[in-house]
Amino acid sequence: MSTVSADSRSRLLKRVRSYIPNQHGAWAMLIVPFVVGMFASRPNMTHVWLFVAWLAVYCGSFACMQWIKTRRITVYLGPMLVYGVIFVVSAVVVVALRPDIWWMGAVMLPLFVVNLMFAKQKNERHLVNDFVAVLQFCWMLIISFEIGGGTDWSLAWRLCAACVLYFVGTVFYVKTMIREKGNPIYYALSIIVHLIAASIVGLLFPAWITVPFALLFIRAVWMPKQAVTVKQVGISEIGFSAVTACSLIALL
Numbered sequence: 001m002s003t004v005s006a007d008s009r010s011r012l013l014k015r016v017r018s019y020i021p022n023q024h025g026a027w028a029m030l031i032v033p034f035v036v037g038m039f040a041s042r043p044n045m046t047h048v049w050l051f052v053a054w055l056a057v058y059c060g061s062f063a064c065m066q067w068i069k070t071r072r073i074t075v076y077l078g079p080m081l082v083y084g085v086i087f088v089v090s091a092v093v094v095v096a097l098r099p100d101i102w103w104m105g106a107v108m109l110p111l112f113v114v115n116l117m118f119a120k121q122k123n124e125r126h127l128v129n130d131f132v133a134v135l136q137f138c139w140m141l142i143i144s145f146e147i148g149g150g151t152d153w154s155l156a157w158r159l160c161a162a163c164v165l166y167f168v169g170t171v172f173y174v175k176t177m178i179r180e181k182g183n184p185i186y187y188a189l190s191i192i193v194h195l196i197a198a199s200i201v202g203l204l205f206p207a208w209i210t211v212p213f214a215l216l217f218i219r220a221v222w223m224p225k226q227a228v229t230v231k232q233v234g235i236s237e238i239g240f241s242a243v244t245a246c247s248l249i250a251l252l
Contacts (some may be wrong), residue, residue, distance in 0.1 A: 041148025
């Protein structure tokens with residue numbers, strides 16, 4: 001009886017996990033650009049529906065890519081259907097409230113196709129795929145800004161550029177901490193990218209914004225030489241993402 005119960009719990013746990021993306025670093029990319037774009041304009045109820053649609057897109061696309069990768073349709077069909085329905089309902093509401101912005105979501109489709117191609121090749125960790133994902137997530141800042149009726153488009157694009165620079169740096173940093181730990185080429189690239197990011201952000205915004213980006217640069221130099229677990233890397237990234245988001249919002 002206990003064995004049967006344990007097996008049932010195991011199957012239930014696996015089923016629940018199929019609904020929750022396990023790419024923990026992507027949650028920051030999901031939230032930070034959206035929130036920054038929202039506060040750079042004016043938060044309103046349409047943002048709520050937009051975020052529901054955005055969350056459903058992320059969770060549903062993750063399930064879709066896992067299905068393409070593993071061919072386990074019985075596991076991932078449920079999540080695809082559930083998140084698909086949630087997306088359709090929330091997207092219809094968003095478009096009904098703001099019919100002029102439908103094309104901004106459509107811009108993401110070609111980028112999503114690229115992600116599907118890498119998933120089919122079982123090569124989601126490729127740098128190109130990571131960069132494409134960064135562009136998708138950061139584009140949400142522009143959509144969120146438009147939804148909020150923002151008018152300072154110079155500010156919006158500079159904020160978007162800062163998010164892209166932050167997350168591209170994070171891509172390299174995380175690789176030096178996990179899959180490419182000890183690889184001198186990735187370590188050097190990570191340092192160079194962080195230095196470029198801090199320099200460009202310093203040109204786009206008031207000088208004080210270079211402080212958090214300088215801390216990110218120090219992180220890229222120092223942390224790969226430390227003995228830390230994957231879990232510790234993930235937890236620390238939550239803090240770094242929060243600091244970055246707060247710094248960008250403080251510019252507004």
